[in-house]
Amino acid sequence: MRDVAGVEGVSLSTVSRVVTGSVPVKQELAQRVRDAVKLLGYRPDATASTLRRADRVSLTIGLVFEDVANAFFQAVYRSVEDIARMRGVLTIVGSSDEDPARERELTQAFLGRRVDGLVIAPAARDQSYLARDREAGVALVFVDRPPGFIDADVVMSDNAGGTSAGVAHLIARGHRRIGFLGDAESTFTARERLAGHDAALQAAGLPRDPSLVRMGVRDPRAAGDAAAAMLAAADPPTALFTARNTITVGVVYRLRELGLQHRVALVGFDDLDLADLVEPGISVVAQDPSGMGAVAATRLFARIDGAAGDHERVVLPTRLVPRGSGEIPPGGAA
Amino acid sequence: MRDVAGVEGVSLSTVSRVVTGSVPVKQELAQRVRDAVKLLGYRPDATASTLRRADRVSLTIGLVFEDVANAFFQAVYRSVEDIARMRGVLTIVGSSDEDPARERELTQAFLGRRVDGLVIAPAARDQSYLARDREAGVALVFVDRPPGFIDADVVMSDNAGGTSAGVAHLIARGHRRIGFLGDAESTFTARERLAGHDAALQAAGLPRDPSLVRMGVRDPRAAGDAAAAMLAAADPPTALFTARNTITVGVVYRLRELGLQHRVALVGFDDLDLADLVEPGISVVAQDPSGMGAVAATRLFARIDGAAGDHERVVLPTRLVPRGSGEIPPGGAA
DNA sequence: CTGAAAGCGCTTACAG
DNA sequence: CTGAAAGCGCTTACAG
Numbered sequence: 249m250r251d252v253a254g255v256e257g258v259s260l261s262t263v264s265r266v267v268t269g270s271v272p273v274k275q276e277l278a279q280r281v282r283d284a285v286k287l288l289g290y291r292p293d294a295t296a297s298t299l300r301r302a303d304r305v306s307l308t309i310g311l312v313f314e315d316v317a318n319a320f321f322q323a324v325y326r327s328v329e330d331i332a333r334m335r336g337v338l339t340i341v342g343s344s345d346e347d348p349a350r351e352r353e354l355t356q357a358f359l360g361r362r363v364d365g366l367v368i369a370p371a372a373r374d375q376s377y378l379a380r381d382r383e384a385g386v387a388l389v390f391v392d393r394p395p396g397f398i399d400a401d402v403v404m405s406d407n408a409g410g411t412s413a414g415v416a417h418l419i420a421r422g423h424r425r426i427g428f429l430g431d432a433e434s435t436f437t438a439r440e441r442l443a444g445h446d447a448a449l450q451a452a453g454l455p456r457d458p459s460l461v462r463m464g465v466r467d468p469r470a471a472g473d474a475a476a477a478m479l480a481a482a483d484p485p486t487a488l489f490t491a492r493n494t495i496t497v498g499v500v501y502r503l504r505e506l507g508l509q510h511r512v513a514l515v516g517f518d519d520l521d522l523a524d525l526v527e528p529g530i531s532v533v534a535q536d537p538s539g540m541g542a543v544a545a546t547r548l549f550a551r552i553d554g555a556a557g558d559h560e561r562v563v564l565p566t567r568l569v570p571r572g573s574g575e576i577p578p579g580g581a582a
Numbered sequence: 583m584r585d586v587a588g589v590e591g592v593s594l595s596t597v598s599r600v601v602t603g604s605v606p607v608k609q610e611l612a613q614r615v616r617d618a619v620k621l622l623g624y625r626p627d628a629t630a631s632t633l634r635r636a637d638r639v640s641l642t643i644g645l646v647f648e649d650v651a652n653a654f655f656q657a658v659y660r661s662v663e664d665i666a667r668m669r670g671v672l673t674i675v676g677s678s679d680e681d682p683a684r685e686r687e688l689t690q691a692f693l694g695r696r697v698d699g700l701v702i703a704p705a706a707r708d709q710s711y712l713a714r715d716r717e718a719g720v721a722l723v724f725v726d727r728p729p730g731f732i733d734a735d736v737v738m739s740d741n742a743g744g745t746s747a748g749v750a751h752l753i754a755r756g757h758r759r760i761g762f763l764g765d766a767e768s769t770f771t772a773r774e775r776l777a778g779h780d781a782a783l784q785a786a787g788l789p790r791d792p793s794l795v796r797m798g799v800r801d802p803r804a805a806g807d808a809a810a811a812m813l814a815a816a817d818p819p820t821a822l823f824t825a826r827n828t829i830t831v832g833v834v835y836r837l838r839e840l841g842l843q844h845r846v847a848l849v850g851f852d853d854l855d856l857a858d859l860v861e862p863g864i865s866v867v868a869q870d871p872s873g874m875g876a877v878a879a880t881r882l883f884a885r886i887d888g889a890a891g892d893h894e895r896v897v898l899p900t901r902l903v904p905r906g907s908g909e910i911p912p913g914g915a916a
Numbered sequence: 917c918t919g920a921a922a923g924c925g926c927t928t929a930c931a932g
Numbered sequence: 933c934t935g936a937a938a939g940c941g942c943t944t945a946c947a948g
Contacts, residue, residue: 249925249926250925258934258935259934259935259936260925260926260927260935260936261927261928261934261935261936262933262934262935264926264927264928265927265933265934268927270927270928271933272933273933273934274933274934277933277934289714291690291693291694291715292694292925292926293633293694293696293924293925293926294691294694294695294696294926295629295630295632295633295640295695295696295925295926296629296633296924296925296926296927296940297925297926297927298629298926298940299627299629299630299633299924299925299926299927299939299940299941299942300925300926300927300928300939300940301926301927301928301940302927302928302929302940304940306629308695316656316659316660317656317657317659317660322650322651322656323651325650325651326650326651329676329677338674338676338691338695339676340672340674340675341674341675342663342672342673343663356625357628357672359625360625360626360627360628361628361629361642361672361695362627362628362629380623381625497855497856500856500859501859504859520855520856521831521854521855521856522831522834522854522855522856522857522859522860523856525834525835525838525856525859525860526856526859526860526861527859527860527861583941583942584941592918592919593918593919593920594919594920594941594942594943595918595919595920595943595944596917596918596919598942598943598944599917599918599943602943604943604944605917606917607917607918608917608918611917611918626941626942627940627941627942628942629941629942630924630940630941630942630943631941631942631943632924632942633923633924633925633926633940633941633942633943634923634924634941634942634943634944635924635942635943635944636924636943636944636945638924917948918947918948919946919947919948920946920947920948921944921945921946921947922943922944922945922946923942923943923944924941924942924943924944925940926939926940927938927939927940928937928938928939928940929937929938930935930936930937930938931934931935931936931937932933932934932935932936
C-alpha cells in the first residue's frame, strides 16, 4: 500500500479509501490509484485491516464439525458456505473427530484468527470455555447437538421423534424383536435416538430387551461385528435400527456378507448416497442437513449483526424414506 | 496481552516470550505470566502476530478445489489436512465450482489472509495471476490438473493411462461399440481421459465412432440423458465408459430405470461409495486421492520450508477395480 | 534474562 | 475531498 501511495504521490489514507471504497474520492485520483494497484499487483492485507478496523470484523466464520468428510456435515457446510459467500464472508472448517481436545484446539485456532462467529457441533461436554469470547463479541451457534454449560442458539434434528417413527415403521410391519445399534452414549444424538427407540417400543407395548441394544459402535467395521453377534445369538432380532450413517453402511455390508439382506429388515438414521441403488434399497430416517445449515447460518449472521434476544432452540423434523429394506416382514420376504 | 503485562507488572516483551516460548524466561516469572493468561482468558491474536513476525508466517494454507463435497476432493483434503495438522498448520478450503472467476476470488481471499501456501485444482486456464504472489514467497502446488501460464509443482492421476486400461478391459470382454461420456473438453482431465479412450481403441484396431463420444456432460441428470440417447440410437453401444464419478452415478441410475443394468457393461473413472453394494457392482478405474493429497502436502511444505529446485510433475497410477458391471459381455449376461 | 522502543500494513479520527 | 498522525496487538532488534 505504501508503494502504491509512493508511485502516485498520494497519501496512504487516499489509497485506503480507494481500495476499501469507504469514502468518496475524486474520480481522477481514484483512477490513478487503481492503475497503480493493478500495475504493482498490490493485494490488500486482510489481517492488517482486521487488526486496525474499529469493528474488528474479519469477514471470516469458522465451522467445527465432527467430521467434514461425513456426508451429513458436508451438506451442512455447503449450506452455510452459500449464505456466507453472499455476504462476502469466508468459511473455514475443521473436524474434531469427536475428540474434545481437538474441538478446543480447532476453536482456539479459529478464534486466534479472529473469526466473527463460530458454528459448532460440540464433541466436548462443556463449552463454557467460549463464554469470554462471546462476551468479546464472537457469535456462537451450535448444530446437531446442544452445547454444555453455556446457553446459546442451537439447531438440531428431531432425533428422538425420527427414531421413534423409524422403529414404529418396523413394528407396524410386524417386527417384535428389533435390534438397535448406536454410537457412544456420551454422544447426545446417540442418547436421543436410543430414547426414541425406547419410546416406540413402549408405545407399542413391547418389552425392551437389553440384549437387543448395542451402543458404543461408530465405524462400519465395529457396527458390522455388533450386528453379526446379535444375529448369531439365540432368539435373534428380525429387524435392525442403525442409528447413524456409518453404522448403517457397516451393517448393510455385513448383512450382504451373511446373505441376510432380504431376510433382516433394516432402517437407518440419516441418508446415504446411492441408498436407492442397493438391493434392497436402504430405508432411512432422513435428516435435513441443508436446512440445518441454512438456519444456523441465518442465526449466526443475525447475531453477528448484533441481534439480541433469547437463545433459540430449533428442532428440524425428519422424514421416513421407505426403499425396501425397512419393509421386509419378519422372517424375510415370501 | 497488554492486560496480562499490566496485571503482572512485566513488559510486553516478556509476555510475548512466555506465550510463544521463543526465548527462555525465568521459571518463576513465566509461571506468573501463565497464571495471568489463564485468569484473564487471554487469547493471542494470530493475525497481529503474523503481521509483525519477521518471516510473516501465518501457519495457514489454502486449498482451492472444484468441489469440496465431491468424494475425490474430500479425500485429497483430509490427506492434506492430516499432514498440515502435524505441523500445527490450519487448512482452509473452498470450492471453485469449475468457475474461473470463483477460483480467483477464493485465491484472493486466501492470499489476503496471508496463507503460507496454496494447493489448487485449477478451474481457470491461466494461473499467471499468481506469479507475483509466488515471488512474494507463497508456496504453490497444483493437483488433479496442471496450471496454465505458470510453472509449478503438480500432482495428477494417470488419466489417459487409467482410461485406456478401463476401455481395454471392455474390449477384452468382446465389446466393439463402447460409448464414452465425458466432462467439458475445456477441462484438462476430460481431454486426457478422452485421449486414453481413443488410444485404447486405436491399440485394438477399432474405429472411433463420433456418435459414441459425448463430451460436456457433468451432473448426473445430463449424463443419464446422454446415455439414454446413445442407447436409443441405431446400432447402440454395448458398453459405456463414464469418465467422472458424477457421470457414473447418473448413468447407473438411468441404466436401472431402463432395466439395462445387466445388459450394458459399464466402467467408470473414479471410485464411488457403496459401489460394491449396487447390483451389479460398479467396476471403476480408481484414483488415489489420499496419495495425491499426501504428495501435494509434502511438496507444499517442502517449498514453504524453502526447497528450491525444479518444479516436479508427479503422475499417480490408477487401479482397475472389477466389480461386475465392467465384466458384462456384449448383449448382456447369459 | 528483561525492558523500552520501533514498526508490521492497515484504518480512523482530526485537521485543513 | 485529501493528508499527517496515531494506534490495532503483536514481535524483534537493541540495550542493559
